[in-house]
Amino acid sequence: MASLTFTFFLMLISLSASLSEAGGSIGVNYGRVANDLPPPSKVVELLKNQGLNRVKLYDTDANVLTAFANSGIKVVVAMPNELLSSAAADQSFTDAWVKANISTFHPATQIEAIAVGNEVFANSNTTTKFLVPAMNNVYASLTKLNLDKDIKISSPIALSALETSFPISSGSFKPDLVEPVIEPMLNFLRRTGSYLMVNAYPFFAYSDNSDQISLDYALFKQNPGVVDSGNGLRYMNLLDAQIDAVYAAMSALNYNDVKITVTETGWPSKGDSNEIGAGEDNAASYNGNLVKRVLTETGTPLRPNDTLTVFLFALFNENQKPGPTSERNYGLFYPSEEKVYDIPLTLTEVNVNSSGVGKSQVPVNGNNGSTTSYNGETWCVASGNVGKEKLQGALDYACGEGGADCTPIQEGATCYNPNTLEAHASYAFNSYYQKNSRASGTCYFAGAAYVVTHPPKYGKCEFPTGY
Template identity: 40%
Template sequence: AEISSRAGVNYGQLGNNLPSPATSVELIKSLRAKRVKLYDANPKILRALKGTDIQVSVMIPNELIPNVSASQSFSDRWVRTNVVPFYPSTKIRYLLVGNEILTNPDVGTWFNLVPAMRRVKLSLRKFRLHKVKVGTPHATNVLESSFPPSNGTFRSDIAVRVIKPMLQFLNRTRSFMFLDVYPYFPWAAEPSNINLDYALFQAHNVTYTDPLSNLTYTNLFDQIVDAVVFAMKRLGYPGIRIFIAETGWPSAGDVDQIGASIYNAAVYNRNAGGPGTERHFGLLYPNGTAVYEIDLSGQTPLSGYKKPLPPPTTNEPYKGELWCVVAAEEGSANETALAEALSWACSQGKGICDPLQPGGKCSKPDSLSWHASYAFSAYWAQFKKLGGTCSFNGLAALTAKDPSIGRCKVPSGRLA
């Protein structure tokens, strides 16, 4: 399969301290990026990109897919409002229908996806926007099997009903299979079995040969992409071009996130030429300063970067004690959600929250945040080995700082 090679960036807009669109576009230019992907069709950003040589991807939000799927007039209005006024002075080249829809638990939306893509293509034709390709980004968990790559197979719940008609559409319209590829996650799940250098494009003496295809791989990225290629071939579409919509390596993370460091992120992205979008996958801080030097044109040799990278300190799992506590500052968490999570944690095991009862040695301070932190940590310590996690719908995070107060000893756990 052919893979598009012009590196770009993803323009995330989550945050209240971000640079203006005009400043952001100048920063994108400074990175020598050739493409930018938006997670919507923000008119201020599209205007700021006017007259540049940067190719742009705009996106229809996930929640609008049922409307687009059900109504051609709705699709026409969206394209007329969000694409037509800016084209061609802003180089909109890709219209993405949703983001990682087939990872979304809302199964009903899955089956609206391809009909929505067809309607959007009709809308683009109606307005004579023939150069704009229609696609949708996929996480690699659309695969049921990915190892060895030649055994790549799409999930049985989507292969026939969603993926095959989508591949038919992409093939007919000569569009791309958009993929979000993050070697970090399979490596972090099995750091003892996957060589770190192999995941970072640095494995000069480490290779993997697929026993069925006899293809030899020198990095994890290619191995992941090829699993998708073989999965498409299995459905009868081996020649559809692949477009890497997202990739990257985190430059920081929670204490349990092995390998998340500026050093590893820089090494990965300087080779891959593509940033990610999740927390700490970005190339720039909100104030516009660079997390590390990078030239997305690929023209700067590794020896051409001036600032030395800080040595990685997280390549081995954290071996000390950890506590699972409320992630937000005192009083800033959603109190309703926090109270529900506290109640759930206390109901999961015998005696988990007994020390929080009136008169108990952990009952003070009598605050929701403190009680929730105790309950979260007690739950995690008791159930971690059985698969319990420190998440609570994003309300909790691991910390190496002991939250115990006075005679109250908060239960802790270890990663290994």
């Protein structure tokens, strides 16, 4: 038994390493609008204990940056909106700001990016004219200190910057923003090799349009998806649709080479009576499924080869944030460091939760114990620990409305044996996954399926990698 457990452990490490190369990265926003949070040193330990190695701040607080020194955690810092006019007007201002807030701490504190402002033109355009000049000056200041190669510069935009987001392929920026700020900013990002920071919240879209948007679609749960009328691509979740709407808007301006990082996304565990969808179960579903999607899959339907970096909002519930109840309840953790709800945050947790350690999953994750790489090919298999009812429902959907090729698992056919629900569901899930070009969200089935990087082994049945 010990030998089998150890073999499985080695296989799990191999699988994790392989998937981490294909999947994206998860970080978390560390906001501090509260009077009851643990000290920064304890926050660093919390992040390390949770396996999180990326964090985004909303300022450059010296105590916080000092706490992150030599932690191995990458840090995104921010220049607040109120400093943009000074940063845009005077190069000497940004020189002094970079020396005091960046070079003093880097590289002991691994500052990987500076967010110049935050949602600058979301509610008012009074600071819009300062944004790109401020970004240019900060970049020039970094260059003087030879930090421009280490540290990227960008600015998070809200989806309210879009004039159109549906159909997804018709995504476009608001016309009054394009010439004064969007095009100059995208040009800056292209020139400096940076990326566009985007804050995207399916919660808001669902809460405002719950009569038109499926909750399962918003929460990454099993659903038939939405086919874009313009490009014909099928979207299995709302976040992918929001990201691709921004990509479409950039493409319309001929900036196809600029990538996106999602700097904020989350779901509140509490809300007011008019905040439809707010609640602990939905928050756990959204964030838990999002982590799994980012870490085990690549890209979006429009950009399938681009890995995603996503920062969850937020680390803690923040009791002094103004606004509706939801604003104070986005946290993954209470200030006591207790989890608000239990979700996986790392690839190892995702794989353990999906695979059912100690159950009949070991042959699926390897080829008779082999850890050989299979040239980047992936398959979709059933999770044996989700219950027969859920697995049968997902199998029925895949073979029915999903359009999977289930002929080989009929009685007397090549993949009928072994005649088990898990084996049949795995074949059907993989057929659906491959027929949909292994697109993100097509190997999920409400948590009943997951991606593997080795050919599944169920008897003599061969699982195809394409149709």
